[in-house]
Amino acid sequence: MTFTATALTGSKPEQYAQLLEQARGLMHGERDRIANAANLSALVYHALPALNWVGFYFFDGTELVVGPFQGLPACVRIPLDKGVCGAAAATRQTQRVPDVHAFPGHIACDSASRSELVVPLVAADGSLVGVFDLDSPEPDRFDEDDQHGLEALARAFLDSLA
Template sequence: MFNIEGYRGTRVENYDLVKKQLQALVHDETNQIANLSNASALLNQFLDRINWVGFYLTDTNEELVLGPFQGLPACIRIPFGKGVCGTAAATKTTIRVEDVNQFPGHIACDAASQSEIVIPMIKNGELLGVLDIDAPEKNRFDEVDQEKLEEFVELLVQHL
């Protein structure tokens, strides 16, 4: 699951290692853009079978705007309630989509994307934005991915 040279842990151990690396990157850093940039680069380096990872940030109470990411150019603004990211933002819940072509109103920024997971970033009850990860295969994300990526986001939000 992860591209860690020479390391062969379980999926849970691998996610825990990535969380430790995130902690080292964001420790003592308060700049939001720097922390989000390093977090997207870290996930892009370690998650396999993905084609886009990044953040959409709350710009108004009605839309998200593109933030730091790794991958092809992406949609810049997404209204709350539209597509997977906008729906996750509006509901403040994680959304895991096995087949994006079956998601009503899906916004196709990259035609290669087949599945997606979006995790809201919430601090003190306020939506800061969402972590969005796309994969070029169906059913890429499961319960373990969801649980561990939610923990990753929780840790990251403490430094935003």
């Protein structure tokens, strides 16, 4: 199967709706979490502006372990009590951080990162799967539209595993 990403147009919510449709098409019929995480990371990294890292960390029962991503090499393991990813995993709430340098315990995997959005991945049974993590070199890169759009993409990822 050949996948062709189309340019996103319209308002930011319209662009996220188009991106969600592309993501669902990309993951359709595939249930492997590594394959879907790899493709979703690439899709989002190339579709959205001003990102320097997009990827997944999976919960191994103790801590978050890096999964498929796009960007510079990343921290391999993140305890649940450290950084933005750990906060999202521990609280099971999306973390939208306008200035990572002001976030207590921020882990600087890439010194160029200035803002971050992390969506927790929680299965239907309530178990923690991991987190979907996006970094930007721009301060305050992520707004409410980004948060809603990326949470929808995270849900589509979780749905693909069911």
